[in-house]
Amino acid sequence: MSTISTTTTLSTSLTGRRLPRWTPAATVVGAALLAVLLGTVFSIHSKLQWCLLGAIFFVLGQYLLAFSVEGRRQAKNGLITSLVWVAFLLALLPLVGLLYYTISQGIGVINVTFLTHSMNDISPNQTGGGLYHALIATLEQVGLAVAMAGPVGILTAVYLVEYGNGGLLAKWVTFFVDVMSGIPSIVAGLFILTFWIMILDMPYTGFAGSLALAILMMPIVVRSTEEMLKLVPNELREASLALGVPKWKTIVRIVLPTSIGGITTGLMLAVARIIGETAPILMLVFGTDLINNNPFSGPQSSLPLYVYQQYNAGTDASQARAWGAALVLIVLVMLLNLVARGIARWKAPKHRA
């Protein structure tokens, strides 16, 4: 295609001149050597700068080599490929760093005492204590939120897909689900604070927190359920209706079971989203160091809130506890994600191409 390269390599073959397959590896080695050399000569201490230098040399080297041998278009292709690799490594670095750091800091803290005790009578600079009260409160609050947002969300999605028919109400609901999914968590917290605590004069309880979590969860559930219901083939509905099955029974016995895998996955992912919400919890559940199993009366704690409080306490012992709780939180979220994926895979139609 490019005239220059074809004229220079006219005789040999149909394909243009290509670099051997080992070139990228060789360039990596060359760039690394150059970076180390420059680093030691100019006495650059930061390893990060060495890496950056190496990356720059690698990209440049690849480009120049490809340009001289394969031509401009191939060189540009190589340049972009290298840049994408760099972007990928750049992104991976902090993310893996975050996971690694949390695990390495948190793993030493977690033991049976940590998981089964509260912070009762433990001052910030003492070691010991645990997150049992926070863990149990988080599970209760999230459970309540699911109990509220789950049915409402799923029914709303059913309305949008099965009954809405593109009507005015359906359009409004769709629009406001979008709006709702953009609500910052702290604003949801503020709303429950005004409505539930300031106007209805209710006390600070775990339930207040779960109300805010439910608001945050609802749009996610509606969205994912809606997508799943849309995937149910219309033939199934028609077949059921043709047999004289009432519409509601068609939905409950045919449509929902067909998409139950996807709906569960959506629910799990929504739970994973809200389980780490701190801001509304911070305003609504008040926080306590004691075990309170009743989310409807008295202040509760929560895992993310516990992390925040232990971090804010500022002592070594409390920050170690913060890392431990953060690790427990991450593990919970990951478990939820994996279970969701497992369900999705297990329930996925087997014959799909």
Place this chain on the structure above:
Amino acid sequence: MDLPDTDLPDEAPPRDNRAHDSGAQDGRAQDSAATEAPQSPTTTDLLADSHQANRGGTATSEPTKRGKRVVRPGDLIFAGASRGSGILLLVVMAAIATFLTIRSVNAISVDHGNFFTTSGFDIEDTPMVFGMSALVLGTVVSAVVAMVLAVPVSIGVALFISHLAPRRMAQALGYVVDLLAAVPSIVYGLWGALFLVPHMLGVNAWLNQYFAWTYVFKQDYAGDQPRSLFTVGVLLAIMILPIVTAVTREIFLQVPRAHEEAALALGATRWEVIRTAVLPFARSGIISASMLGLGRALGETMAVATVLSPSLVLSLHITDPGGSTIAQNIATQFGDALGSGRDALIASGLVLFIITLLVNGGARLIIARRKDYSGANA
């Protein structure tokens, strides 16, 4: 049709009018054509039909030529419940807007500063003087820094996963990105405060040394702990990166295979395929993914509250410690605020709500416009 349908309830299945609701428009037309075989369905027929469908079958058994309408309580209850949930959702949204607005109006009426231009947020003394300018500035600056850093990298990573990485590696990476997108923000906050802040010291000094002429990277307090808006921006970038990547990757995977193959068949290199087939198709998707990330960054509370050492000054030296965002300010001041002080915080929350609304609305508009002229569904 000689026999009325009502006499043959078993042979002709009862024409449940709600059956049409699930079908598309043409499905409805076919349906009526099938049951009223000899007559071709006229427009009036269809209109009447849809009208009755909307009524939800209030008439019990009208012996019309269309057949018996059976009203089942189950249907009524279920339809009512699902419609009710939809309405409940609208009511909640309306309540949020109403209550926040009422409280905000209360707060602004006792504000002794200008709500928009005052930079301080003093809500503990009795004549309260507060305004949004410094908070909005901090919120926007940190979110913009996050976007500038995160979006190009996310696009790169998404391209890597969808088009460049070896297939097995790509699948594993997809999982990893999804998992990372679910890491709670408080964990990012903890990591940011205890790990990232000390490590940003060198970066800030370097920026100050070589890029002080840009004004934004100039440091008035060089060497201080970098609990600054810039650090917050970097942390937010790391935080929204998995989300933006996950959404963008989904879009890239939806690019029709035929488009890419067409480009390849014309002799395009991989980059040319991406530039001519993938990116144009995905442009609006990338924009909406970025907006989603921007919304997250604007409303993020805990990751900012742990990292920042808040101060309410109007300064664009983003690497200097200080600055404050709306969400973080609410979280920090909430504990001490009482009565109208809380109203003031609620007013700032309303401003945040409006900002995120505008951002999300913008994203929706872009997507909606895209739908109109996209021929990609084929």
